[in-house]
Amino acid sequence: MPQGRGTRVPRPSRVPRMTTTATLWFEDVRPGETFHFGPYHVDRDELLAFNRRWDPLPIHLDDAAARARGLKGLSASGQYTLCIKQAMLNGAAWREAIIGALGFDELRFPHPVHPGDDIRLEIECLETRPSQSKPDRGIVKFHFRLYNQDEVLVLSYLDTVMFARRPG
């Protein structure tokens, strides 16, 4: 499971990716920037264990049951897809700055995730604004997109996060 601290791609020029090593604070994340993470390989045993523990629907456990519902084979719980998205962020350069998740909007699962998939994550910063009430923080809105190895979109949503401002 290769992970980076997140590579940032300035837009629209698409110059070569630069790996960021310093902590990014609220002030360092700018609208229009895109960060790339992953890929994350979906291991069949891990997926099955997760589905069994948290979301044991027949379509999440059994290939035949999934095919009977028009799927290619057993598929990930949406919760698993959200977890691997989160795991890919573990090394993100802004990790120290996160105060908390505020919410998700327009979250869609347009295509199922299956065992053997290699999932990559692309995050575009849409908007940043300082908190009105607390001077030590600000709010960042990202567009999260997950793609499989065939570049098929499997998850898309808007994620609003509370960031700490650079200390001092």
Next chain:
Amino acid sequence: MPQGRGTRVPRPSRVPRMTTTATLWFEDVRPGETFHFGPYHVDRDELLAFNRRWDPLPIHLDDAAARARGLKGLSASGQYTLCIKQAMLNGAAWREAIIGALGFDELRFPHPVHPGDDIRLEIECLETRPSQSKPDRGIVKFHFRLYNQDEVLVLSYLDTVMFARRPG
């Protein structure tokens, strides 16, 4: 972790809850009905293991780090909160009828989840409509709300799900 198959509460009369034992299909889920699940007890060890595996931010692992960010103590990853929501649904009477998750809207985490919390789930059916293209299924929109033991809302969102219609 007591779980039911979901108890349905007709509205607005609030007559005594009836436990449903037969499978509910698309046709059986009606706008205005509310279903209740849980409670789910948040075990500190389980929460820590989950956070460590999927979302090891300092605020998810360490009481002091969480307090430094204004939290009461270490708190659940949003992904954990979504997973316990899903686990509470395991016994839902419509479980056999689920074809897949379409998406979440207006998802908010208005209050953190902490070790020791007892979380309950309330699901209100807002809307149902048959699929335009596939006669064997229909779409159901629910409002999901999770509350802690103090009746504080910890998660709220709209969940759109593809249901199978009653076979035959």
